[in-house]
Amino acid sequence: MMILIVGASAFAAMTGIALYLAKRLGDAESRLRAEGSARAQAERALSDQEQRLQTIFESQLECVKLHDANGTILTMNRAGIARLGARCAAQVVGTSVYSFISPEHHERYRCLSAAVFEGRSESMEFRILCAMGQRRLFETHVVPMRDSGGTIVAALALTCDITDRRNAEERAQRHLSDLARVARITSMGEMASGLAHELNQPLAAIVNHASACLRRLRAAPDKIESVVESLEAINEQGQRAGQIIRTVRELVSRTEPTKTLVDINEIVRMMVLLSTPEAARQDVTIAMQLAPDTGSIYASKIELEQVVFNLIRNAVEAVGNPGAAAHASISVSTMRTQHGGIEVAVQDCGCGIDAEDIDKVFDPFFTTKFDGIGMGLSISRSIIEAHGGRISVSPNAGKGVTFVFTVPPPMEERMAV
CATH class of the missing domain: 3.30.450.20 (PAS domain)
Structure with a gap:
């Protein structure tokens, strides 16, 4: 009888163990199914993400x-x-x-x-x-x-x-160069009489000094030293005439703009020389205030010459217009900026620009002149911006306006700063 009782207890214990193991097994299977489902979801999510990345990539x-x-x-x-x-x-x-x-x-x-x-x-x-x-x-x-x-x-x-974009930029630059050259030729044509007068002066002086040399040599062939002064004057006037001709030729040439180290003060001097005949005809004086420490900048000489020439000529016309002061003057100045670049300012004492027009002066085809085409300042802005600089205009405290443009220093100076 005792054996049967012990056997029943063992059976009950074994049954309990079996149930416990079955439960553990069921729990494990549930966890495996959950983990499998999570893994499947993760794999699907990874696959979806890879598909999205591949779609974006392609x-x-x-x-x-x-x-x-x-x-x-x-x-x-x-x-x-x-x-x-x-x-x-x-x-x-x-x-x-x-x-x-x-x-x-x-x-x-x-x-x-x-x-x-x-x-x-x-x-x-x-x-x-x-x-x-x-x-x-x-x-x-x-x-x-x-x-x-x-x-x-x-x-x-x-x-x-970027081949097509770069080709388009080069075509646009060539188009700008063509427009700029047309503007320069037009300006030279309009100033032809003044330039002819300016050239006539040194040429007439050359003829007069040469005649004086001949007279002295005929009168006293052995007194060579008496003609030296006249020969020096001939040389000086010949160089003056040659410089004017070279400057005009350079401005109307079809030479492609190339950037080199240029002296902005020298550019200003040459453009003032070229503008002086027209200024004198309109009874306008051009004053220069050139800083001695401007140094050289990396730029296209012909393009900067055109910008300076445009600004000086506009200033001369502004103070030479009816209503401007008699015996007026304009000022052209240069200075070195704190970042090593160059600033050029052209100040006039003319009638100024209306407040509603001052933001439009650099727009293509905008002009306040009766016979202007409105491209000079637009071309000037394009040139300065192509050099990494900027150009602006502001009214003076008194009469007139001041145009200012800046050109950055050479790259090695910018790197040093």
Whole structure:
């Protein structure tokens, strides 16, 4: 009887254990199903995220690529493959970026790539040799791509084809140069009588001094020293006439603007010399206040000459207009700015500009002159802005206005500041 009781107790205990284990097993299965469901959801979310990233990657209209530290292309979107003129990804992926970049840009791109794998973002322009033999100009912006641990595993580059944009900019610059040349020729034509008079003076002086030399030589052939003074005057007047002719020729030439180191004070002196005949005809005096420490700036000499000439001529016309002061004067000054650039100011004492018009004076075709075409100041603004400077106008405390333009210093001086 005792054996049966013990057996029933053991059976009950075993049944309890079995139920407990079954419950534990059921709980474990529930957890596994939950974990499996969570994992499936995570995998689906990851897949969705990868799909979205892939869609964004492929939808870009410009070239997007990944490459390693050696320049081997890891992946590239369809737009980039098409930009290179390739037919499929197999022609690009696994090759080197240097097989497409023009050789003269290889060293710069290696430096860029090294900087990116050091953790910096970099940009540069370079030419690409496309599959069809075309050379296109590209601009690339490259950033480091890191893994979850922060290690840089690739360089991510967004590269845009800027060939058409750069060609359009060059066409616009050529168009501006043509407009500027037409404006210069028009100005020279309008000032032809004054220039002829200005040239006639040194030429007449040359003739007079040469005649004096001949008379002295005939009267006293052995007194050579008596003609030296006249010969020196001939030389001086000849140089004066030659300088005027060279300045006019330079202004109306078709020479493409090129940037070199130029002396702004010398430009002002030459443009004042060229403007003096017209100023004298209108009984206007031009005063110069040139700072001795302006130094040289990196600029297009012919273009800055045109800006200074336009401003001086406008000032002369402003003070020479009816209603302006008799025996008026204008002032042209230069100074060095605190950032190392150059400031040029042309101040007049004319009738000024109406308040509602002062914001329009640099607009194309806007003019307050009866016979003006309204392009001089517009061209001047384009030139100054192309040099990285700015031009403005403001009313004087008394009469007239002051035009001021600034040109930044050479790049090495800007880097030093």
